[in-house]
Amino acid sequence: MQKRFLITPGPTPVPPEVLSALSEPVVHHRAPRFTEILKQVVAGLKYIYQTENDIIVLAASGTGAMESAVVNIVNPGDHVLVGSMGNFGERWKKLTATWGAEVTALDYEWGTKVVPVDIERALAADPAIKAVYVQFSETSTGVLNDIRAIGEIVARTPAILVVDAISGLGATDLKTDDWCVDICVAGSQKALMVPPGLAYAAVSEKAWAVVEQCTTPRFYYDYVTARKKMTGDAAQTPYTPAVSLMVAQNAAIDLIKEEGLENVFERHRILARAAKEGVKALGLELFGPEDPEANSVTAVRVPDGVDGGKIGKIARDKWGVWLAGGQGELKGKIFRFGHCGYFGHSDIIVGLCTVEMVLAELGYDVKFGASAAAAEKVFMQSTVQL
Amino acid sequence: MQKRFLITPGPTPVPPEVLSALSEPVVHHRAPRFTEILKQVVAGLKYIYQTENDIIVLAASGTGAMESAVVNIVNPGDHVLVGSMGNFGERWKKLTATWGAEVTALDYEWGTKVVPVDIERALAADPAIKAVYVQFSETSTGVLNDIRAIGEIVARTPAILVVDAISGLGATDLKTDDWCVDICVAGSQKALMVPPGLAYAAVSEKAWAVVEQCTTPRFYYDYVTARKKMTGDAAQTPYTPAVSLMVAQNAAIDLIKEEGLENVFERHRILARAAKEGVKALGLELFGPEDPEANSVTAVRVPDGVDGGKIGKIARDKWGVWLAGGQGELKGKIFRFGHCGYFGHSDIIVGLCTVEMVLAELGYDVKFGASAAAAEKVFMQSTVQL
Numbered sequence: 001m002q003k004r005f006l007i008t009p010g011p012t013p014v015p016p017e018v019l020s021a022l023s024e025p026v027v028h029h030r031a032p033r034f035t036e037i038l039k040q041v042v043a044g045l046k047y048i049y050q051t052e053n054d055i056i057v058l059a060a061s062g063t064g065a066m067e068s069a070v071v072n073i074v075n076p077g078d079h080v081l082v083g084s085m086g087n088f089g090e091r092w093k094k095l096t097a098t099w100g101a102e103v104t105a106l107d108y109e110w111g112t113k114v115v116p117v118d119i120e121r122a123l124a125a126d127p128a129i130k131a132v133y134v135q136f137s138e139t140s141t142g143v144l145n146d147i148r149a150i151g152e153i154v155a156r157t158p159a160i161l162v163v164d165a166i167s168g169l170g171a172t173d174l175k176t177d178d179w180c181v182d183i184c185v186a187g188s189q190k191a192l193m194v195p196p197g198l199a200y201a202a203v204s205e206k207a208w209a210v211v212e213q214c215t216t217p218r219f220y221y222d223y224v225t226a227r228k229k230m231t232g233d234a235a236q237t238p239y240t241p242a243v244s245l246m247v248a249q250n251a252a253i254d255l256i257k258e259e260g261l262e263n264v265f266e267r268h269r270i271l272a273r274a275a276k277e278g279v280k281a282l283g284l285e286l287f288g289p290e291d292p293e294a295n296s297v298t299a300v301r302v303p304d305g306v307d308g309g310k311i312g313k314i315a316r317d318k319w320g321v322w323l324a325g326g327q328g329e330l331k332g333k334i335f336r337f338g339h340c341g342y343f344g345h346s347d348i349i350v351g352l353c354t355v356e357m358v359l360a361e362l363g364y365d366v367k368f369g370a371s372a373a374a375a376e377k378v379f380m381q382s383t384v385q386l
Numbered sequence: 387m388q389k390r391f392l393i394t395p396g397p398t399p400v401p402p403e404v405l406s407a408l409s410e411p412v413v414h415h416r417a418p419r420f421t422e423i424l425k426q427v428v429a430g431l432k433y434i435y436q437t438e439n440d441i442i443v444l445a446a447s448g449t450g451a452m453e454s455a456v457v458n459i460v461n462p463g464d465h466v467l468v469g470s471m472g473n474f475g476e477r478w479k480k481l482t483a484t485w486g487a488e489v490t491a492l493d494y495e496w497g498t499k500v501v502p503v504d505i506e507r508a509l510a511a512d513p514a515i516k517a518v519y520v521q522f523s524e525t526s527t528g529v530l531n532d533i534r535a536i537g538e539i540v541a542r543t544p545a546i547l548v549v550d551a552i553s554g555l556g557a558t559d560l561k562t563d564d565w566c567v568d569i570c571v572a573g574s575q576k577a578l579m580v581p582p583g584l585a586y587a588a589v590s591e592k593a594w595a596v597v598e599q600c601t602t603p604r605f606y607y608d609y610v611t612a613r614k615k616m617t618g619d620a621a622q623t624p625y626t627p628a629v630s631l632m633v634a635q636n637a638a639i640d641l642i643k644e645e646g647l648e649n650v651f652e653r654h655r656i657l658a659r660a661a662k663e664g665v666k667a668l669g670l671e672l673f674g675p676e677d678p679e680a681n682s683v684t685a686v687r688v689p690d691g692v693d694g695g696k697i698g699k700i701a702r703d704k705w706g707v708w709l710a711g712g713q714g715e716l717k718g719k720i721f722r723f724g725h726c727g728y729f730g731h732s733d734i735i736v737g738l739c740t741v742e743m744v745l746a747e748l749g750y751d752v753k754f755g756a757s758a759a760a761a762e763k764v765f766m767q768s769t770v771q772l
Contacts, residue, residue, distance in 0.1 A: 001653070002730060002772070255387055264387075267387070320730065321732075342389075344387075345705065346389055346391060346707075350732040353735045356758075357762050360766065368758070369757070370755055371755070372758035373755025373758075376742055376743050376746075377754060380743055385387065386705075
């Protein structure tokens, strides 16, 4: 009977309108109706990506899209630069290495940002670098990189910029074209408000030139085949698409358009600020810099004396609330609230009050109600609906 | 994009399992499959009603079931006794008067209980009284009557006891048989966790004797026809039933059985206690006696200086949270939280924190977070899942 709350950075809650769309009868993927859906989804994604670039739609989760941005770019022996400041930066390193790249890694302490000038220096030091791989929002820490600055630097070189925007796109302003992001990958299950199973890549003209020269074998993930098939009046996907998820994505895009991208971003700013003020009011320490645009994930240090491994378990088993723990080297050291996508003031309140009860059970000296109070004060200043 | 919370005493939130059942393909009501569903629903309702009496299932809302308990009992000129302490007591008076009864009304101040000894005296004063009409939980005030005591009194007379348990059944322990309730009416949209549209009446042998003698014209609501049709291996309803709601009710009953009736009652006790402690922590005054078994509705006096008419409106329009206002003479004077049915700790927290923000906006001096703190302390002592 217990109600369940997904206060995690993916999968995220799915709006009822999207759940309804998901349960529509299955459309055949070679039907004209599916062509319409595909076109609408692509047009909607261009609005959210703020791009005129081509959008590739894949039946895959985020890691599939990340791998597609490697196999379409990297030939064995190619030089790539990875800026890593968390678990998903490590994934760029593994993916590029898997496909034979010579990887130069800029490793930053988890919880900090990639330093744009380091990218500039690394590119200057090795003009053979073909691509730069970074995260927009690093899901494992909640930290946001300055893609605008990195994009300006990379644009001045022959290298292309590949950005994992899986947890950031649709939550925080990301100007794919203005910021010169050449391949921008995303997934359906974060701020795009659809269950996992769809992944996207926005590919620039600069990237296409590299893709067309890339000889690494690929079939399912081949961007060239996908673009050809997805173009024109009878646009389709080359292989069977996740049709119901596409119908759902279309419904979710309608909701995002109705709310308006600026309002969506502002809602995320308010929710993230409320989450941060809430945890601080409990005397907890935020993990990473306090960035007013880092609005997908709030990462919190586990306080001294508390068994971090138990926080998520008690929240889930006792209160039906899914929080995220730390990944990799942060396991047991932080816990995370996700708030990208279909989140409102209620989720933040429930998440915070649940954390109060869980921490109290684990022996932390909780000032009950303090986090809700701090969050409410933030909510009351909102100019957008929450 | 705003999430909506129904923190009202009906309609109430519907569990996802029940929503799924509701969207199953429509079953034909003369199919053997529907007979199975009808039997299962009736058996499940007997478990919840704690009765061996016959259960009549109607495609109607609660008022339809109330009217059925009048037209099957009252001949014009019959004497009836109504104990009224709220808006739905007034409805018993109107319904019985509509059908020509000579009504003796015991009127109590709204927010107080029917006094059992008054019933005893009234029955002694007029041995012609054929039926006593009262509420279990008076939805308009949240006050619970002592049906056990009233049942004992009425059982010693030829009169039958008719109880409106619409907002109480399934939230608070109601022993239909042990407490000698002769007709007990309920609706699907409260603690039974289904959207509105189904209504039920549990009818005792003592009541059947009266029903069979009743000459008031009735067709759709006729219990005799309904019992005949609903009996036996090929049980059906006499007229088209609300089949999808029945399928949904069946799913909801499964959830109630899985949780167990005692745990359901305990969950409601904890949620109601948390709501009450929460509002008291804000310095607000509860409306009505603080009764540990009155667990369907928490009624709160609007504090001085606050425009009571605006509380529900702001909660709804600004925060997506539906609360209930006062009805009849209590309009603008109280507001109500409903928490009968598919409610958990999250709903109470969201309801309380929303009230904090709304009252602050309306000029009340709110101690932010105090209500959440008080509720959390209650939740943490729970021995059942919330």
